[in-house]
Amino acid sequence: MRVILRNMETKLSLGQLGWRHFFQQQLSLVEFEHCQPARVFAQQRSLLTVVTESGESVIPVLPSMEAVTVGDWILLNDRGHFERLLERNSLFARKAAGSKIERQLIAANVDTVFIVTSMNLDFNLNRLERYLALAHEAEVEPVILLTKSDLCENPEFYISEARKLGELIDIVTLNSLDAASTTQLMPWCEEGKMIAFMGSSGVGKSTLVNTLSGYSAQQTRAIRADDDKGRHTTTGRSLHCLASGALLLDTPGMRELQLADSESGIEDTFAEIVELASRCKFSDCQHQQEPGCAVRAAIDAGQLDERRLQSYLKLKKEQAFNSASLAEKRAQDRAFGKHVRSVMRSKEQSKG
Numbered sequence: 001m002r003v004i005l006r007n008m009e010t011k012l013s014l015g016q017l018g019w020r021h022f023f024q025q026q027l028s029l030v031e032f033e034h035c036q037p038a039r040v041f042a043q044q045r046s047l048l049t050v051v052t053e054s055g056e057s058v059i060p061v062l063p064s065m066e067a068v069t070v071g072d073w074i075l076l077n078d079r080g081h082f083e084r085l086l087e088r089n090s091l092f093a094r095k096a097a098g099s100k101i102e103r104q105l106i107a108a109n110v111d112t113v114f115i116v117t118s119m120n121l122d123f124n125l126n127r128l129e130r131y132l133a134l135a136h137e138a139e140v141e142p143v144i145l146l147t148k149s150d151l152c153e154n155p156e157f158y159i160s161e162a163r164k165l166g167e168l169i170d171i172v173t174l175n176s177l178d179a180a181s182t183t184q185l186m187p188w189c190e191e192g193k194m195i196a197f198m199g200s201s202g203v204g205k206s207t208l209v210n211t212l213s214g215y216s217a218q219q220t221r222a223i224r225a226d227d228d229k230g231r232h233t234t235t236g237r238s239l240h241c242l243a244s245g246a247l248l249l250d251t252p253g254m255r256e257l258q259l260a261d262s263e264s265g266i267e268d269t270f271a272e273i274v275e276l277a278s279r280c281k282f283s284d285c286q287h288q289q290e291p292g293c294a295v296r297a298a299i300d301a302g303q304l305d306e307r308r309l310q311s312y313l314k315l316k317k318e319q320a321f322n323s324a325s326l327a328e329k330r331a332q333d334r335a336f337g338k339h340v341r342s343v344m345r346s347k348e349q350s351k352g
C-alpha cells in the first residue's frame with residue numbers, strides 16, 4: 001500500500017485532512033491539550049501510515065489496538081504513540097473473501113463512494129446492487145459512474161438500465177482518460193472530502209485517480225479484449241490528495257463482494273420491494289406463490305422486474321448466512337478468550 005501526498009513538503013491542515021466537528025467533539029479537554037489527531041492513509045500488516053498537521057509518520061500496529069482502516073481518525077499522544085480510535089462517521093466492511101469467516105474493514109469516514117462500472121461487458125445490475133447495499137449500509141452517498149463513454153455507442157441504454165436501481169441515484173457517464181470529462185466529479189471533490197472508488201477490475205478506477213490528480217499516481221493496465229475483464233492491476237488501497245483538497249481512495253477491483261451485517265443496507269437498496277412486501281397478505285410471505293402477494297402482483301403488472309426480486313432475495317439470504325457465521329465465530333472467539341484467561345488465572349493461583 002502506498003501513500004501519495006501530492007507534494008510531501010506541503011503540510012495539510014486538519015480541515016484538508018477532513019477533520020470536522022463530529023470528530024472534534026469526541027475529544028476530552030485533556031486529549032485536546034495533549035493529543036494530536038491523525039488520519040490513517042495506509043495500512044500494512046504491522047504498520048500504519050498516518051498524517052497529522054505536522055506531516056506523515058509511520059506507527060506500529062499493536063495487538064492491543066482496535067482494528068483500524070484507511071480513512072480512520074486516531075489520536076496520538078505527546079510521544080506520537082497511538083492513544084485511541086475515534087468514532088467513525090461511516091464504515092465500509094464486507095465478509096473477507098474466500099472461506100475465511102472474518103469481517104474485513106475496507107474504509108472509514110468516506111463521504112461519497114463512486115461505484116464505477118464501464119459501459120461494456122462489465123456492466124451488471126446485480127453487482128451494482130451489491131455495491132449499493134454496501135454503500136447504504138455504510139450510510140455513504142453513492143454515485144454510479146459509467147466509464148468508457150468514448151468507446152460506447154449507446155450510453156443511453158446503460159443510463160436507463162442503471163436508472164432502474166433508483167430514481168434518485170446520481171448517475172454520471174464519463175471518459176476517465178479525459179480531464180474535461182472528469183470535471184463532472186468536482187462537485188463531490190471539495191476540500192476535506194474523502195471519495196472512494198469501488199468496482200470491478202478494469203473499469204478505470206486508477207485511471208480516474210490519475211486524471212483527476214493530474215499525474216500518474218497509479219499504474220493502470222489494458223483489459224482483456226475477449227471479455228472486457230481487468231487484470232487486477234491495483235493491489236492495495238491508497239489515498240491521493242487532489243489540488244481541490246479532496247482525498248481520493250483507489251481500491252483494488254474486488255473479485256468477490258460478499259455482504260454480511262448489511263440487512264438495513266439491503267432494505268434501503270430495495271426500498272420499493274420492502275414497501276410492496278409490507279402490503280402482502282402474510283407477514284412471512286416469501287413472494288413465491290402465496291395468495292395476496294403484493295410483490296408478485298407488481299411483477300405481473302410489469303411494475304417490478306423479476307430479476308430485481310431475485311437479486312434482493314439472494315442478497316438477503318447471503319447476508320443472513322454470513323452474519324450468522326460471523327456471530328458464531330465471534331461467540332467462539334469470546335469463549336476461547338475466556339478459557340485462556342481462566343487457565344492463566346489458575347496457573348497464577350497455583351504459583352502463588
Ligand SMILES: Nc1nc2c(ncn2[C@@H]2O[C@H](COP(=O)(O)OP(=O)(O)OP(=O)(O)O)[C@@H](O)[C@H]2O)c(=O)[nH]1
Pocket residue numbers: 147148149150151174175176177200201202203204205206207208219220221222223230231232233234235251252253254
Ligand atoms: N477509452 C477508455 N479507456 C479507459 C477508460 N477508463 C479506463 N480505461 C482503460 O481501461 C484500462 C483499465 O483501467 P484501470 O484504471 O487500470 O482500471 P482499474 O479499475 O483501476 O482496475 P484494477 O486496478 O485492476 O482494479 C486501462 O487501459 C485504461 O486506460 C475510459 O473511460 N475510456
Ligand SMILES: [Mg+2]
Pocket residue numbers: 205206207218219220233234250251252253
Ligand atoms: Mg486500479
Ligand SMILES: [Zn+2]
Pocket residue numbers: 277280281285286287288290292293294295296
Ligand atoms: Zn409477497
